[in-house]
Amino acid sequence: MLIVDADVLLVERRLRTGELLCPSCGAVLAPWGRGRPREIRGDLGVRRFVRPRRSCCTGCQVTHVLLPEALWPRRLDAAEGIGAGLEIAALGMGHRQVAAHLGRADDTVRGWIRRFRRRSEDVRRYFTVALVALADDPVMPEPAPSQLSDAVLAIAAAHRAAPMKWPEMNTVRGGPSPAGR
Numbered sequence: 362m363l364i365v366d367a368d369v370l371l372v373e374r375r376l377r378t379g380e381l382l383c384p385s386c387g388a389v390l391a392p393w394g395r396g397r398p399r400e401i402r403g404d405l406g407v408r409r410f411v412r413p414r415r416s417c418c419t420g421c422q423v424t425h426v427l428l429p430e431a432l433w434p435r436r437l438d439a440a441e442g443i444g445a446g447l448e449i450a451a452l453g454m455g456h457r458q459v460a461a462h463l464g465r466a467d468d469t470v471r472g473w474i475r476r477f478r479r480r481s482e483d484v485r486r487y488f489t490v491a492l493v494a495l496a497d498d499p500v501m502p503e504p505a506p507s508q509l510s511d512a513v514l515a516i517a518a519a520h521r522a523a524p525m526k527w528p529e530m531n532t533v534r535g536g537p538s539p540a541g542r
């Protein structure tokens with residue numbers, strides 16, 4: 362399953378103009394009918410049924426279901442659960458091991474990892490810039506064995522550096538909110 366833009370028409374256009382690439386081999390994805398209708402659980406117990414577009418890779422011939430991003434039931438998973446999963450994945454564990462560790466479904470974790478991996482270079486760059494901005498004497502993470510690990514290490518480094526600039530960060534506050542400061 363490939364997570365794509367929420368805009369169905371945009372996805373259709375990108376699919377037809379050969380802009381969507383296979384997550385496995387990088388070849389162009391071609392339209393390939395539609396998938397089974399599936400139920401998506403949304404906020405407040407809303408249930409929606411969608412019939413996702415399917416595609417077939419012109420390289421490895423594997424079919425991929427294009428599930429719109431907005432319909433990905435990611436809100437069912439707290440961000441910290443996903444973050445923990447990515448940290449474990451960055452240690453080199455496969456999605457099955459991560460899923461077993463967190464007690465989640467294999468497919469769920471595979472989706473997190475795949476989605477993150479597709480953007481990991483952008484994420485790494487963004488947090489590396491943040492690290493340089495935040496730390497007085499930034500220590501760049503050593504290159505890791507994968508892009509996913511590089512990105513997770515960059516996030517962790519920026520996260521550690523943030524309290525140097527803003528000491529209140531990463532601490533839990535009690536009492537009234539610090540409005541007006």
Ligand SMILES: [Zn+2]
Pocket residue numbers: 383384385386387388418419420421422423
């Ligand atoms: Zn392929």
